[in-house]
Structures are given as C-alpha cells and as structure tokens.
Amino acid sequence: MTLLETEAVTVRFGGVVALHEVCLQVQSGEIFAIVGPNGAGKSTLFNLVSRFLDPDTGDIRFEGRSLLAQPPSAIAGLGIARTFQNIELFDHASVLQNLLIGRHTSRRASLPAQLLFLPSVRREEIAHREAVEQVIDFLELQPYRERMIAGLPYGIRKVVELGRALATGPKLVLLDEPASGLSVEETRDMGFWIRDLRDRMGITVVMVEHDMNLVSAISDRVLALSEGRVVVTGPPELVQSHPEVVSAYLGDAPEAVK
Amino acid sequence: MRFRFKEHYDQDIRLFADLADGLRYGSLLLGAVLLPFVLDDFLLGEATSVVIWAIAGMGLMLLTGHAGQVSLGHAAFLALGCYVNAILMNSFGLPFPLAFLLAGVISGLCGVAVAIPALRLHGLYLAIATLALSMLTEDIIVLAEPWTGGVIGLTAPTPEIAGLVIDRYAAPDLFYWLCLGVAVLVTLGYRNLLRSPLGRAFIAIRDSEISAQAAGISLARTKAAAFGLSCMVTGWAGALMGHFFYSFNHEVFTIILSIQLLLMIVIGGLGSIHGAWYGAVIVGLIPQAINLVRDAVGTVAVPGLETSLFSVLIVLFVLYEPHGLHGRLTKWKVWLDLFPFCRRDMFRRQKSYLRTERFR
Numbered sequence: 151m152t153l154l155e156t157e158a159v160t161v162r163f164g165g166v167v168a169l170h171e172v173c174l175q176v177q178s179g180e181i182f183a184i185v186g187p188n189g190a191g192k193s194t195l196f197n198l199v200s201r202f203l204d205p206d207t208g209d210i211r212f213e214g215r216s217l218l219a220q221p222p223s224a225i226a227g228l229g230i231a232r233t234f235q236n237i238e239l240f241d242h243a244s245v246l247q248n249l250l251i252g253r254h255t256s257r258r259a260s261l262p263a264q265l266l267f268l269p270s271v272r273r274e275e276i277a278h279r280e281a282v283e284q285v286i287d288f289l290e291l292q293p294y295r296e297r298m299i300a301g302l303p304y305g306i307r308k309v310v311e312l313g314r315a316l317a318t319g320p321k322l323v324l325l326d327e328p329a330s331g332l333s334v335e336e337t338r339d340m341g342f343w344i345r346d347l348r349d350r351m352g353i354t355v356v357m358v359e360h361d362m363n364l365v366s367a368i369s370d371r372v373l374a375l376s377e378g379r380v381v382v383t384g385p386p387e388l389v390q391s392h393p394e395v396v397s398a399y400l401g402d403a404p405e406a407v408k
Numbered sequence: 409m410r411f412r413f414k415e416h417y418d419q420d421i422r423l424f425a426d427l428a429d430g431l432r433y434g435s436l437l438l439g440a441v442l443l444p445f446v447l448d449d450f451l452l453g454e455a456t457s458v459v460i461w462a463i464a465g466m467g468l469m470l471l472t473g474h475a476g477q478v479s480l481g482h483a484a485f486l487a488l489g490c491y492v493n494a495i496l497m498n499s500f501g502l503p504f505p506l507a508f509l510l511a512g513v514i515s516g517l518c519g520v521a522v523a524i525p526a527l528r529l530h531g532l533y534l535a536i537a538t539l540a541l542s543m544l545t546e547d548i549i550v551l552a553e554p555w556t557g558g559v560i561g562l563t564a565p566t567p568e569i570a571g572l573v574i575d576r577y578a579a580p581d582l583f584y585w586l587c588l589g590v591a592v593l594v595t596l597g598y599r600n601l602l603r604s605p606l607g608r609a610f611i612a613i614r615d616s617e618i619s620a621q622a623a624g625i626s627l628a629r630t631k632a633a634a635f636g637l638s639c640m641v642t643g644w645a646g647a648l649m650g651h652f653f654y655s656f657n658h659e660v661f662t663i664i665l666s667i668q669l670l671l672m673i674v675i676g677g678l679g680s681i682h683g684a685w686y687g688a689v690i691v692g693l694i695p696q697a698i699n700l701v702r703d704a705v706g707t708v709a710v711p712g713l714e715t716s717l718f719s720v721l722i723v724l725f726v727l728y729e730p731h732g733l734h735g736r737l738t739k740w741k742v743w744l745d746l747f748p749f750c751r752r753d754m755f756r757r758q759k760s761y762l763r764t765e766r767f768r
Binding site: 246 | 417418420421597600601603604605606608609611612614615618621622623624625627633679
C-alpha cells in the first residue's frame, strides 16, 4: 500500500528550481532513504510534506488524501511526525516535557478543565505520561528524563528529537539526517532504533541521510536526488553504484570526460 | 543531600512535590493571610500594592515568560481592566463581582484581538507594536471623554460583595484579603495551566515555533490563548488597581508602567510563577527601602532615586543573573542540597547549536 506519494512536485525559490517534477511513492512499512549532495532538495521535500512550504505545481498525498489543503499544525494529527536537521527541541524544558509536547495531538481537555485541573485532566496527563514512558524505555532515555535540553550533549538531543516524533504516535516519521554529528557507536544505535521502530511499532520511515553505510544497512529503497531532480530510485546497492549518483557526489572522473 | 524516590506519575503532576513542600507554601499563605493583624494601615497598603503587582506580573509572565511573546503594552490592558470595571459599576450599576469578572473577560477578548496582528510579528517587532498600543491607549482614554472622564479621570466606586463593603480606606484589611484571594486563585489557575497540555504548548511556541507546529500545535490558537489569558489576568489586576488608587486618569497608565511591569518580571526571573511574585516584592519594596535609608541618613528627597535604583538593579541582573531572582535562589538551593558536591559550572548552559530561522 502506498502511504506517502508526491506527484510531479516542483518548488522554485525565485530563479532556483529546488525540486523539479519529483515523483516518489513510499510504501507502508518500508524504510525509504533519500540521498543526494547538499542543495539537492532533500530538506525541501520534507518541508513540503510538513506543509512549511507550498509546491508551485504537483500534489502530495498521504494515505490517498491530498495534504495541500492542510495547515502545518494538522500534519502531526494525520500521523506524520518529523525531526529536523539542526535539532529543533524546546531548549528550556526537560526531556520529559519535550516528549509530552509530542502528545499534543492526543489531548482532549478543554481550556476551563485545564485551568481547574479537573480529575479528567489528571487522568489524561497520567495516560500521556505512560505513553511517553514507553518511548523513554524504547530509546533508553531514563537517565535524562528530568534533565533540561539546554545542558544535554548533541547525541542525546538527537535521540530526544526522535523520541518526540515517536510520542505523537505516528504512522510515518520523516527523519532529517538522523545520524549527522553522531559518533560511530551512536550512529549504529540510531540504525538499530530506526529498524526497530519499523519492525516492532510498524512505523514507516522516510529519512534523509548522508551516511551511506547507515543507508545501505537499514533502508529498503533509496531515492537519489541531484539538483532537484530524481536520479534513480531502487535498492541501496543499485543506487550506490549508479554512475550519475557517483558523479553527483564525486564529480566526473577526468578520464570520463570526452 | 536528599533523594526524592518516585513511585507514581502523580508525584510529578500534583501541586506540591511532597509534604514539606506543601507545608512551606501553606505556611507562606497563612502568613500572608495573617498580615493585616501585624502591619499598620500604611504598610498594609504597601502589601496590597505588592499583591496587585504580582497579579499583573503573572499576567505578563504567562505571555512573555511562558509563551515567549514580549509585550511592552500591558499598561493598556491594566487601563482597560481598570476603566471597564469602573464604568460598568458607575454607569451600568453592575455589582462589583460581575463588573470585576467582566473587566477581565473584556480585557482578555481585546488581548485575543491583539494576538491576530501579533501572529505575524516576532521579538523586537512585537515589542514595538505593543509599545505603540500602550501609547495609543493613553490618547484613547483622553479622547473617549464621555466614558473615561478624559484628563480628569474617574473614581472607582467602593466594591461590595454580598453586603460586605470593602472600602479601601475604611477597611484596608478586607481590601487586602480581596486582592490576596484573587492572587491566590490566579496563581492556582496558572499552576494548573503549566501542568496541562496548553501550558506545554506555550513553552513549545516560545522555544521553537517550527517544531511546535510539527508537533501539531497551532500557532494562531496557542498565541490567541496566551494573549487572551494574559490580558484577562492583567485586566483583573487593573480593576483592583483602580480600587486601590480610588481615583485615576490617563497619567496612571503610561508607557513607564508597561516597561516597569516587563522589567519587574525580568528581575524576578522569566519563565516561573515565583519570578512574578519576587519581582512584585522588589518593585513594591524599593520605595520603602529608599524611605528607610532616607530617614536613617536624614537627607531630603532625591528626585529620580527610585527609578535609577531600579535601573541599576536591572543592569546588574541582566549582566550577572539573567535568570532573575528566582534563578539565583534556585541555584543557592541546589548548592545547599548537593553540598559539598555542587560543581561551579553546573548551571553553565552549553552553547546552543545552529538554529533554523528560515520560516520566520
């Protein structure tokens, strides 16, 4: 089943064509990686799905329904969570609070009920906490539960951001460079978690990643972008050896020039 | 050093962390309630003013400290609450409780109306826009003479609740208890909000609007709620202020009042209810401290001394303790709790990483 689909989306920033008629289809239950050199349009693609940007032409569909009429704040409620390339956590709040903010879409209490903190609100808070504790257990964040984000090391923040995305209870997560800035060991852990959240929680993953080892280790299919155009889509080993992908990353070898 | 062993999630949710904590705040409240039996009428008036400042401070703290929306225009909402309350009582003959409630609600609705343009403004620009609002309000009060009495101003009628006449001069203790009651209710509501989803949404839009949206938080609705609640509480503070001053005109609600309110919560410590109270105590006590020193030294009044002392305090706090009085006290408490294991750099924040501002 196709979960996420873009149909010939084009995005222009003035004269720059960030994405040119990009078509992709993400199947339910797969780990789908997007690779490409800097400026290829990977993050632009994510920002389209998150509705921070409007495409000039084309359509984006999630579970067969167009996302274009939705505001950015409605996307999480549909079941799409995301992380950011440059970590966008709530710095002056604890890890626990950050994860609880991830539960925002499943809140029920009205404003007066919250101001009076009625028993129903308390019950709801405890339910949110239980959901968040499951994420904490899954990502082994127990030692950092009460810590402020502002004092945490970079690697932990990356994990917290993944945790916040999971706390929303998504069907699809968009991970923008989940392994950037992580050590070899942390990258390996991240790879395990990404695979586990697909295998154990049934969450579909779309990730932008530069680390080809991680990409080929965990992804089912890879899409290569270059200068806003799809170069190739296919299994990791095919994409990695594709001549255009190699030239986009490394440039043409001198002997290949006629 | 003590360790709080947690067995139930409710321990993180309930109002007081443990019995000692509850007793501490309980005895503080008891002390505040018994204050009229200790202080003379003049000092009780000062205490009342501190409590009213605290209510106004909590109003602004909600908006600036928690939702991250700087407002230099809160004197406008103090004025709105003050005038609406007095006009409803004078011209429409509404009883005090109803007029008081409505004064807050109307201020809150006006706050929501301000939130709509504020959605597109950030940081400094929002501060400038609200500053303009504060300046406009002074003129509007003068121009709306048939209602506001223009430059002559209005007098607030004596409040009466269920036959109990709360005259600010004849029964200062009753008036103090009225203000204290409002302050305690506002504090409780504020505290409840902070442990609820909306309070977390405020913190989310303060720290990162972009990921707040990605987590499903609507900026428009959350900012409207922040402005609405903040201005409602500020309106109530304004209404009480009107009764406290007895007579008032446009000169009471100047831009200086807005700035003083903002600086008050900065000194107290942004982002905490404690900060609003600490700030109110400082602002309320500076004139008294000056008087004490002046009496002791025996000099004549120095014009502008209060303002300059206040300014010096601000400079010192911004330079040496950006987290305000509350931050400083928390650090001392942690130092004592961990003694002798507190490290010097414990509170030094790691430098924040590059942030995306692309969607601003």
